[in-house]
Amino acid sequence: MKQSPADADWMAVAIALSQRGRPVSAPNPNVGCLIVNDGKIHGRGWTQAGGRPHAEAMALAAAGDAARGATVYASLEPCAHASPRGPCCTDALIGAGVARVVVAAQDPDPRTDGRGIARLRGAGIEVVTGVLPTEARAAMAPWWTRQTAARPYVTLKLATSLDGCIAMRDGSSRWVTGEHARAHGHLERARHQAILVGRGTLAVDDPKLDVRLPGLEARSPKRLLLTRGIAPPGWSAVGSPEAIDGIDSVLVEGGAGAASAFLAADRVDRLLLYRAPILIGGGKPALGDIGLTGLADAHGRWRLADSRLLGSDRLDVYERVREG
Amino acid sequence: MKQSPADADWMAVAIALSQRGRPVSAPNPNVGCLIVNDGKIHGRGWTQAGGRPHAEAMALAAAGDAARGATVYASLEPCAHASPRGPCCTDALIGAGVARVVVAAQDPDPRTDGRGIARLRGAGIEVVTGVLPTEARAAMAPWWTRQTAARPYVTLKLATSLDGCIAMRDGSSRWVTGEHARAHGHLERARHQAILVGRGTLAVDDPKLDVRLPGLEARSPKRLLLTRGIAPPGWSAVGSPEAIDGIDSVLVEGGAGAASAFLAADRVDRLLLYRAPILIGGGKPALGDIGLTGLADAHGRWRLADSRLLGSDRLDVYERVREG
Numbered sequence: 001m002k003q004s005p006a007d008a009d010w011m012a013v014a015i016a017l018s019q020r021g022r023p024v025s026a027p028n029p030n031v032g033c034l035i036v037n038d039g040k041i042h043g044r045g046w047t048q049a050g051g052r053p054h055a056e057a058m059a060l061a062a063a064g065d066a067a068r069g070a071t072v073y074a075s076l077e078p079c080a081h082a083s084p085r086g087p088c089c090t091d092a093l094i095g096a097g098v099a100r101v102v103v104a105a106q107d108p109d110p111r112t113d114g115r116g117i118a119r120l121r122g123a124g125i126e127v128v129t130g131v132l133p134t135e136a137r138a139a140m141a142p143w144w145t146r147q148t149a150a151r152p153y154v155t156l157k158l159a160t161s162l163d164g165c166i167a168m169r170d171g172s173s174r175w176v177t178g179e180h181a182r183a184h185g186h187l188e189r190a191r192h193q194a195i196l197v198g199r200g201t202l203a204v205d206d207p208k209l210d211v212r213l214p215g216l217e218a219r220s221p222k223r224l225l226l227t228r229g230i231a232p233p234g235w236s237a238v239g240s241p242e243a244i245d246g247i248d249s250v251l252v253e254g255g256a257g258a259a260s261a262f263l264a265a266d267r268v269d270r271l272l273l274y275r276a277p278i279l280i281g282g283g284k285p286a287l288g289d290i291g292l293t294g295l296a297d298a299h300g301r302w303r304l305a306d307s308r309l310l311g312s313d314r315l316d317v318y319e320r321v322r323e324g
Numbered sequence: 325m326k327q328s329p330a331d332a333d334w335m336a337v338a339i340a341l342s343q344r345g346r347p348v349s350a351p352n353p354n355v356g357c358l359i360v361n362d363g364k365i366h367g368r369g370w371t372q373a374g375g376r377p378h379a380e381a382m383a384l385a386a387a388g389d390a391a392r393g394a395t396v397y398a399s400l401e402p403c404a405h406a407s408p409r410g411p412c413c414t415d416a417l418i419g420a421g422v423a424r425v426v427v428a429a430q431d432p433d434p435r436t437d438g439r440g441i442a443r444l445r446g447a448g449i450e451v452v453t454g455v456l457p458t459e460a461r462a463a464m465a466p467w468w469t470r471q472t473a474a475r476p477y478v479t480l481k482l483a484t485s486l487d488g489c490i491a492m493r494d495g496s497s498r499w500v501t502g503e504h505a506r507a508h509g510h511l512e513r514a515r516h517q518a519i520l521v522g523r524g525t526l527a528v529d530d531p532k533l534d535v536r537l538p539g540l541e542a543r544s545p546k547r548l549l550l551t552r553g554i555a556p557p558g559w560s561a562v563g564s565p566e567a568i569d570g571i572d573s574v575l576v577e578g579g580a581g582a583a584s585a586f587l588a589a590d591r592v593d594r595l596l597l598y599r600a601p602i603l604i605g606g607g608k609p610a611l612g613d614i615g616l617t618g619l620a621d622a623h624g625r626w627r628l629a630d631s632r633l634l635g636s637d638r639l640d641v642y643e644r645v646r647e648g
Contacts, residue, residue: 160487164489279595
């Protein structure tokens with residue numbers, strides 16, 4: 001018999017599957033699930049649009065009888081609370097006769113929060129916990145952030161020249177970055193529930209903020225305007241970075257005022273920095289005052305999470321380092 | 325008999341050796357030379373401090389009798405002009421009885437410019453030319469630029485935050501980048517004949533501009549001040565980016581005014597961009613006006629030549645794309 005890959009390898013696949021539910025699984029977490037029997041994958045699942053079916057239900061349906069005696073990899077603890085929208089996953093797993101369940105992250109939802117694991121164990125199923133929990137939480141960062149901190153997960157996008165300008169002094173910004181970087185920006189839009197701009201950007205650019213990628217047009221997110229006033233039709237007004245409610249993920253697209261407001265409020269979790277190999281000189285800076293009082297305070301806040309070339313532009317992705 | 329590496333592989337070694345002469349070989353080109361016989365390296369040479377001995381002379385001295393019948397790899401065509409400072413390398417190679425000479429770049433010095441190759445061939449030596457010429461020229465870019473364009477090769481160093489600031493609004497700049505990036509900056513100083521700053525930087529920072537690396541303290545370059553006035557003791561005044569004379573390589577270290585003046589004059593050949601993972605917001609921009617009239621003109625001028633992490637900072641090296 002061939003040696004099977006380690007649990008962490010299978011779990012990495014389940015976590016990759018979980019990404020498919022972003023952002024459409026809301027209000028449910030985007031979970032990924034893999035059913036393995038005899039070293040082979042028999043079922044793959046991820047939370048579907050609107051939150052149902054759950055990842056485990058989808059994977060069980062695919063596995064059929066092969067679920068009996070199988071090992072199930074779930075990026076989040078299977079739910080233990082009954083819902084009018086469907087049966088809970090722990091019962092479904094017990095009913096299918098699985099032998100072993102490997103869980104990445106325990107569900108912080110107080111309705112489950114360990115009860116799923118306990119119920120599986122009570123049914124005689126071996127449960128292994130804590131396999132790639134950090135990676136699993138990162139893959140569902142928007143849901144996790146809202147669930148545990150009651151605020152949305154915010155990504156700030158900046159597209160600048162090498163000297164940090166987002167436009168020429170006269171406001172010209174077409175184009176700073178190239179087509180590959182702009183397409184990547186559209187993909188990021190499709191992964192967010194909402195996009196936010198400031199009033200200046202709305203007035204100058206009249207941005208559509210839609211997703212212009214073949215097949216993903218329907219993914220165009222909700223449009224938020226940072227303003228103390230009222231928003232035009234098709235837009236929702238947001239009075240401050242702290243005032244966003246009922247949304248897991250927000251992409252802040254500009255301009256400098258909105259970006260600075262979110263940074264000053266420490267409400268940015270992830271930074272997308274697209275940088276074109278051009279120099280502008282004396283152009284519009286990416287940011288205004290963000291409340292920094294000393295250079296020492298600026299350090300240790302951002303960790304490089306990804307870096308890649310997009311055509312001749314570079315994308316650096318930074319994540320906010322938060323304690324605890 | 326083992327198959328010997330291709331000429332390009334040996335030449336790459338000779339070119340790597342040539343880097344050792346930067347910047348101390350001035351006023352001579354920093355040439356690298358390798359002597360190979362029977363698949364083994366018998367001599368390695370690079371132009372020594374002050375320009376003598378030449379790379380070929382050093383390699384021949386190391387090879388001794390093994391030079392007879394050997395192949396010589398030279399990153400620049402061996403010199404053909406007699407000098408009061410020593411014999412010419414073509415005569416030395418002929419005298420040593422080498423069988424074959426592989427040359428990367430033809431010498432643009434009108435005193436040689438093909439005559440070295442012709443004389444070697446006239447003596448019955450096989451000569452192969454054009455092996456990695458672009459790489460060889462890049463390795464001696466300072467000398468080559470001054471030789472062919474009568475101006476120095478200029479590197480501009482910028483150390484910024486992610487939002488393109490070189491300091492906080494109040495001028496604080498200690499520290500933006502970390503110790504690894506700063507050490508790399510000192511290494512770059514050691515590779516330049518001169519360092520230049522503007523008057524503002526001199527007044528505010530009183531920079532020493534010395535090389536603070538163990539063993540390289542003696543490499544501290546000449547100090548230039550961009551000013552229409554007079555320079556203080558220990559400094560040489562330079563009235564404009566076009567007015568630098570008698571120097572192969574200049575490192576422009578700041579501030580924004582000096583950087584912008586060199587960019588506006590299109591006198592920057594290489595850009596060192598050290599970027600710290602911090603956001604400043606509303607700080608001092610890296611550049612002022614550089615004469616850009618439209619975004620389209622900003623594109624196609626800079627090519628990424630190197631990118632690396634230095635601690636938590638990133639260094640991107642860009643080279644100016646020049647036609648011809």
